[in-house]
Amino acid sequence: MNKEPMITIRNLTMRLGGRDVLHNVNLEIGRGETLVVMGLSGVGKSTLLKCMTGLLKPANGTIIIEGKDITKLKPAELNELRKNIGMVFQSPALFDSLTVGENVAFGLREHTRLPEEEIQRIVAEKLAIVDLEGMESLFPSQLSGGMQKRASLARTITTNPEVILYDEPTTGLDPIMSNVINELIMYLQKEFSVTSVVVTHDLESAFKIGNQIAMLYEAVIVEKGSPEEIKKSENPVVKQFITGSALGPIKV
């Protein structure tokens, strides 16, 4: 695995509602690596992802992706970079007025001049990857939660981004469907060398898919390491989070 950082985050501070949601966050993610950011709900994990795709502007710090500081790009340059960064939303934010096929084809229709047959072929291929063959004509509301997440993932990978950001990809799914999503994330990493950042509070998922795991608590990264290192961590916050104990330093 190439360890040259694909994403470098330096001193990232994000302020929302008068308080620091992220404070001096530093992270490096190697090319083709999967970093899992775990932490309690509402701790700022999604905010971190939104900063990384330029949806939120941080108060301070830099986020360098492919050598470009996303916090300083002009709108047109940001859009150009975004074509190479996919994001899978928690909700999962499919366009509900468009069919699944139109959702998946969205990036291609917006940013390429491919002929319609080629677009249809790519859409079918991506839907097959996420196990949703032949579902092109359905609307998102006709899909189950798990299917919506997979359709959202298909939409994200249509334009073959090198970086994919996942916001709670397994939240609200049954264990089997969570595992399907985990396998998909690992498949994309293995087959297409995708660099991924996954935010989650699903521990099983975190340990399964992460090459590196970072723990976010009270706006700062309190620990970062391999899954094994995190499991053995002596940090009381990490320990309490992993064991799920109600007693400990974590304020709930």
Place this chain on the structure above:
Amino acid sequence: MLIIIEDFGLSVIRLFEYIGGLVFLFLETLGWIGRGSIRPRLTVEQMAILGVNSILIVVVTTAFAGAVLSLELAKQAVKFGVGRYVGGGVAIAMIREFGPMLTAIVVAGRAGSAITAELGSMKVTEQIDALMALATNPVRYLVVPRFLACIVMIPMLTMFANLAGTTGGGIVAYFLAGIEPHIFLNSIKNTVILSDLWRGLDKSIVFAAEIALVSCFQGLNTTGGAAGVGQATTGSVVYSIILIFISNFLLSAWLFPIH
């Protein structure tokens, strides 16, 4: 007392923020249109949703508005023996004032609220974020087609409204005041000039821009889940109607001066 002053100050700041937001949205929308960044398919779709689906309600409301206007005018006019002028009075009032304004109010209630609800629910379900993450500008993709659809369809609806209102007025004048249709029509011919129609339509273009911008702005700035969508939608109709009334007065004073 200090709290009242503070609240008032905050409200003023919010008002200016809101107006500033609308102006920025307007400039950005014009910027995209100026660069020729127009989606014909999306625009036609919006024109169908906004225009075709609003015809019936616009025609019905303005026909009855014209009818009631004629009823009151005819009553007085016949009393003073000037019933032959009723047609002109009704047509002028419809073409200059009631046609553009009632159409705008009906569309703000029907289509403006739908635009806000749609964009607002897209906002709270992260679909707008998804759009941006897919490197697509939401103003270009969502606002420009709706803005253009409003600018084209609302003046067209206004023409239907003018016709419906004047016809409604004519029918009432005939049946309730005994004013013959040819007298009613003659009065219109002698009173209304083409520039009345154009100026009325100019007003409706301004109203169209107000409705499109307010409803899109409200939608794109929705926060707070389903309740937020409800609030944004109500706000969209209220602010649009307030703007329509204020701008109608200013435009009428400018376009149809007393002297």
